[in-house]
Amino acid sequence: MRVPDWIDETRISYDAVAGSYADMLRGRLAEEPFQRGILGLFAExxxxxxxxxxxxxxxxRITGFLAGVGLEVFGIDLSPVMVEVARRDLPGLRFEVGSMTALDLADGSLGGVLAWFSLIHVPDGEVPGVLAEFRRVLRPGGVVLIGFHAGAGVRHLTEGYGGHPMNVYVHRRSAAQVAGWLGEAGFTVEGELVHRPDPKTEGAFVFARR
Structure with missing residues (x-):
């Protein structure tokens, strides 16, 4: 089966920026109390x-934070270079190369799934399939937290993280839209939150349970 172009382009783009991405975001969570609080709630x-x-x-970086608050957590990323960086920076944790469109995990094997600003490059038409994968791998009662850029519209990103070339589309969505998709996928939505760190920026977070 042919891999969709958006998956290939996302992988290539994040391979290119992996080192700069890690350097630019390392330690940033320490400056973001709202995000730490949201992740802390997920951990609870x-x-x-x-x-x-x-x-x-x-x-x-988020995998490491969750491990630090006592969770049994591992990371999955589409980019092999990102996974190499994660393994280098956090050698005590497990990281694997994989796609959220087809997770190499057994049915009902997880207590939680976190998609922290990683669904943003997935086209609308592919989101239901991704959420079905999340539900498949979660145990009954398992929790998913999705964080994303709030708003509307799609932006084509041609460079980022130190000026490296990229070719990805960033999808902005409302909390209501994501909550609706989760409901259609068989989840029970338990919470929605919008964070406005500055007047021009909104992040949204939706908690749901299988």
Whole structure:
């Protein structure tokens, strides 16, 4: 089966920026109390429920945070170079190359799934399939947290993270839209939150349970 172009372009783009991405974001979570609080709530909801997958983990900074608060967590990323960086920076944790469109995980094997600003490059028509994968790998009662850029519209990103070339599309969505998709995928939505760190920026976070 042919891999869709958007998957190839996302992989190539993040391979190109992996080192700069890790350097630019390393330590940033320490300056973001809202995001730490949201991740802390996720940790409380999934604690004791089984392993947690950080899907689209990038350089592993969020995976490392969740491990630091006591979760049994591992990371999955489309970019092999990102996974190499994560393994280098966090050698005690597990990181794997994989796609959220076809997770190499057994049915009902996880207590939690985190998609932290990693669904943003997935086209609208592919999102239901990704959410079906998340539901498949979660145990009954398992929790998914999706973080994303709030708003509307699509932006074509041609460079980033130090000026390296990229070719990805960034999809902005409302919390209501993502919550609706989760409901259609068989989840029960338990919470929606919008964070406005400055007047021109919005991040949204949706919690749902299988």
């Amino acid at each position: 909801l999934v604690r004791g429920g089984g392993p947690v997958a950080d899907v689209g983990c990038g350089s592993g």
